[in-house]
Amino acid sequence: MADPLLKVENLRIEFPTRRGTLVAVDDISLHINKGEVLGVVGESGAGKSLTGASIIGLLEPPGRIAAGQILLDGKRIDNLPYEKMRQIRGREIGAIFQDPLTSLNPLYSVGFQLIETIQTHLPMDKQQARQRAIDLLAEVGIPAPERRIDHYPHQFSGGMRQRVVIALALCANPKLIIADEPTTALDVSIQAQIIALLKRLCRDHGTAVMLVTHDMGVIAETADRVAVMYAGRIAEIGPVKEVIKDGKHPYTHGLMGSIPILGHDTEKLTQIEGAMPRLTDIPTGCAYNPRCPKVFDRCYRDRPDLLDAGTTRAACWLYDDDAKAAAAVTGETAHV
Amino acid sequence: MSEVAEKMSPDPTKIGADAETVLDVQGLKRYFDVSPPFLNRLIERTDKAFLKAVDGIDFRIERGETFSLVGESGCGKSTVARLVVGLYSPTGGSVTFEGQEIGGLSRKELVPVRRRMQMIFQDPYASLNPRWRVEDIIAEPIRFFGLTNNNNETLQRVGELLQLVNLSPKDMEKYPHEFSGGQRQRISIARALASEPDFLVCDEPTSALDVSVQAQILNLMKDLQKRLNLTYLFISHNLAVVYHMSDHIGVMYLGRLAEVAPAKTLFEKPRHPYTKLLLDTIPDLDMTGRERVPVAGEVPNPINPPSGCAFHPRCPFANDRCKAERPEPIKMPDGAAVACHGVEEGRIPEGPISGIASQDI
Ligand SMILES: Nc1ncnc2c1ncn2[C@@H]1O[C@H](COP(=O)(O)OP(=O)(O)OP(=O)(O)O)[C@@H](O)[C@H]1O
Ligand SMILES: Nc1ncnc2c1ncn2[C@@H]1O[C@H](COP(=O)(O)OP(=O)(O)OP(=O)(O)O)[C@@H](O)[C@H]1O
Numbered sequence: 301m302a303d304p305l306l307k308v309e310n311l312r313i314e315f316p317t318r319r320g321t322l323v324a325v326d327d328i329s330l331h332i333n334k335g336e337v338l339g340v341v342g343e344s345g346a347g348k349s350l351t352g353a354s355i356i357g358l359l360e361p362p363g364r365i366a367a368g369q370i371l372l373d374g375k376r377i378d379n380l381p382y383e384k385m386r387q388i389r390g391r392e393i394g395a396i397f398q399d400p401l402t403s404l405n406p407l408y409s410v411g412f413q414l415i416e417t418i419q420t421h422l423p424m425d426k427q428q429a430r431q432r433a434i435d436l437l438a439e440v441g442i443p444a445p446e447r448r449i450d451h452y453p454h455q456f457s458g459g460m461r462q463r464v465v466i467a468l469a470l471c472a473n474p475k476l477i478i479a480d481e482p483t484t485a486l487d488v489s490i491q492a493q494i495i496a497l498l499k500r501l502c503r504d505h506g507t508a509v510m511l512v513t514h515d516m517g518v519i520a521e522t523a524d525r526v527a528v529m530y531a532g533r534i535a536e537i538g539p540v541k542e543v544i545k546d547g548k549h550p551y552t553h554g555l556m557g558s559i560p561i562l563g564h565d566t567e568k569l570t571q572i573e574g575a576m577p578r579l580t581d582i583p584t585g586c587a588y589n590p591r592c593p594k595v596f597d598r599c600y601r602d603r604p605d606l607l608d609a610g611t612t613r614a615a616c617w618l619y620d621d622d623a624k625a626a627a628a629v630t631g632e633t634a635h636v
Numbered sequence: 637m638s639e640v641a642e643k644m645s646p647d648p649t650k651i652g653a654d655a656e657t658v659l660d661v662q663g664l665k666r667y668f669d670v671s672p673p674f675l676n677r678l679i680e681r682t683d684k685a686f687l688k689a690v691d692g693i694d695f696r697i698e699r700g701e702t703f704s705l706v707g708e709s710g711c712g713k714s715t716v717a718r719l720v721v722g723l724y725s726p727t728g729g730s731v732t733f734e735g736q737e738i739g740g741l742s743r744k745e746l747v748p749v750r751r752r753m754q755m756i757f758q759d760p761y762a763s764l765n766p767r768w769r770v771e772d773i774i775a776e777p778i779r780f781f782g783l784t785n786n787n788n789e790t791l792q793r794v795g796e797l798l799q800l801v802n803l804s805p806k807d808m809e810k811y812p813h814e815f816s817g818g819q820r821q822r823i824s825i826a827r828a829l830a831s832e833p834d835f836l837v838c839d840e841p842t843s844a845l846d847v848s849v850q851a852q853i854l855n856l857m858k859d860l861q862k863r864l865n866l867t868y869l870f871i872s873h874n875l876a877v878v879y880h881m882s883d884h885i886g887v888m889y890l891g892r893l894a895e896v897a898p899a900k901t902l903f904e905k906p907r908h909p910y911t912k913l914l915l916d917t918i919p920d921l922d923m924t925g926r927e928r929v930p931v932a933g934e935v936p937n938p939i940n941p942p943s944g945c946a947f948h949p950r951c952p953f954a955n956d957r958c959k960a961e962r963p964e965p966i967k968m969p970d971g972a973a974v975a976c977h978g979v980e981e982g983r984i985p986e987g988p989i990s991g992i993a994s995q996d997i
């Protein structure tokens with residue numbers, strides 16, 4: 301198989317603060333192949349956005365990559381000078397941020413911003429660039445794009461702004477798209493349209509997508525594989541169907557169980573009790589141990605790395621061969 | 637406008653007659669001037685252009701209830717929310733909060749209303765002052781309305797509020813940029829709760845949250861509602877969340893209400909063709925491989941909306957009457973109100989439009 305388009309190896313992101321160094325992302329490795337969508341889900345604050353930001357070189361200081369490397373097409377991109385990275389960003393990697401306002405300048409019309417971005421990366425004159433901008437707006441489902449193109453960001457609804465940001469990311473046909481909650485502000489039918497658009501890009505242009513979202517429905521429909529993050533680490537990674545339907549990590553279970561389901565009348569939604577630990581006091585051993593219903597003594601002692609758990613890989617001692625063997629002796633199964 | 641208001645049934649959603657109305661919205665409109673600059677208009681000989689973000693809607697919310705608005709992006713939900721809390725003044729119609737009309741109130745006159753009525757904004761980034769520490773952000777309403785006796789009490793209260801939304805009192809000293817998207821959303825929820833309001837407008841309050849935190853926040857909101865008899869106007873595009881939270885649901889299309897119904901009725905028996913289509917597009921967790929059909933047809937342009945029923949270019953049941961005459965809401969025996977000629981004439985078949993049985997309700 302061909303080399304993956306994106307490779308992240310042992311990534312560690314730190315924030316030096318007055319109160320000591322915070323480790324927000326701790327030893328994450330993942331890859332994305334051409335034409336593939338990797339979904340990234342997980343607890344709020346788990347480090348999903350920071351991972352995305354470090355791939356496009358937009359980690360804001362004092363945040364810094366403290367260890368590990370990031371490779372695009374086999375070439376390191378985590379140590380490039382600013383100007384070099386700026387060219388890659390937009391041209392080779394398109395970014396859709398969680399916060400549409402950081403990507404849009406309130407002082408310029410959306411058309412101005414789209415045309416400028418298009419002309420930075422593609423050899424087009426003003427007229428061609430304007431036409432491409434209108435086409436892109438139409439593609440992301442903005443009605444009457446030839447009129448809307450001259451409007452300012454504040455004149456758009458939340459979901460429409462989000463779509464303008466998506467159009468901006470697609471301007472130069474990038475090879476890799478980092479999409480951080482791209483459909484969060486969108487209603488289901490526009491969501492379907494954006495997802496269809498992302499899938500079409502993957503299929504027709506071999507674009508690879510890292511899709512960060514909380515919406516499991518979107519993941520189920522779009523992603524090929526999913527990474528589940530918890531407290532700065534990957535808890536589980538594997539094919540989408542296996543992770544959603546038959547997740548192995550106890551946190552994955554808790555997460556899937558919290559999804560409200562249409563037509564189920566429950567007074568109270570299932571929730572995982574407790575909160576994710578603060579970065580300053582991550583427990584020793586497995587970070588999920590205070591909330592885990594399956595916790596056992598080893599979980600307090602040693603930190604699990606990703607282990608083979610059948611169809612997926614899970615960072616959980618239940619899937620350690622020793623534990624499996626011990627469980628077999630006592631007649632229990634290690635299956636969660 | 638007055639003609640619209642007359643035709644509207646006065647209480648499309650009200651079932652129990654003795655319930656206390658907290659919010660009463662009548663014939664509400666908000667138009668935005670989106671004309672090109674004066675000189676361009678002169679040169680290009682174009683007229684002034686208005687975008688009818690909200691174009692005549694009525695609904696009311698009883699105490700202790702959750703009323704939700706759903707509908708496509710850009711249909712006017714956030715504009716309604718901003719009108720209701722007095723951040724926009726209406727172009728027409730009225731918003732009455734606990735018997736007091738707030739449409740024309742000045743900033744000063746709004747102050748006492750503000751304490752009782754708070755809003756959680758759709759965009760947690762824009763609504764938190766980046767130069768303030770979390771402590772000041774959450775304490776501001778407490779201090780402004782003088783809800784505690786001294787600073788210690790205030791800090792204590794801020795700490796409690798942070799815990800309520802699953803953050804830590806230690807987070808007080810930080811600035812918004814030190815938090816993730818979902819954590820910021822929770823800060824704005826804590827702030828909205830700080831003044832102990834009894835009516836909350838929640839614009840996509842949990843869309844930035846992962847499902848487990850979302851479950852915690854939604855459970856918290858329901859719990860508070862029950863304990864304190866809170867009333868919610870709730871906006872979300874996640875229909876499963878809306879189903880879980882709501883007593884009544886209003887479906888908006890292009891600035892108007894297509895259908896208002898009790899939550900269960902709406903999902904079990906959607907009547908308006910647009911409601912049916914909306915329910916058909918719910919993402920599918922079962923991974924049956926079903927490709928979702930995006931709602932067909934041109935997404936309408938609110939600056940130049942279609943004549944008659946604004947949904948007619950996309951509606952499989954549209955006829956000549958639909959193209960010419962704008963439908964007004966008609967009351968149904970089970971408490972729903974539907975604005976559709978087809979429903980009135982009894983020519984909309986039951987069941988999903990696409991023919992695919994898509995939700996397991
Ligand atoms: N500038 C900063 N200073 C200190 N800590 C930070 C800073 N930026 C982010 N963090 C911390 O890093 C962690 C990971 O943040 P990140 O934004 O990656 O989370 P996330 O997984 O994207 O969450 P969400 O789903 O809520 O968006 C959080 O706990 C956050 O508080
Ligand atoms: N300040 C403004 N000036 C001009 N047009 C505006 C303004 N605010 C909103 N609009 C327009 O009004 C319409 C309704 O916007 P609104 O924000 O209410 O939509 P929404 O239903 O909340 O959508 P979303 O689900 O995307 O948040 C949109 O077409 C939007 O472009």
Ligand code: SF4
Pocket residue numbers: 549550551586587588589592593594595596599604615616617618
């Ligand atoms: S390692 Fe232990 S605490 Fe961690 S998820 Fe597995 S069983 Fe639970």
Ligand code: SF4
Pocket residue numbers: 908909910945946947948949951952953954955958963975976977978979
């Ligand atoms: S009024 Fe006519 S066009 Fe509008 S939804 Fe009903 S049937 Fe369709």
Ligand SMILES: [Mg+2]
Pocket residue numbers: 348349350398480816817818
């Ligand atoms: Mg994030």
Ligand SMILES: [Mg+2]
Pocket residue numbers: 457458459713714715758839
């Ligand atoms: Mg909105």
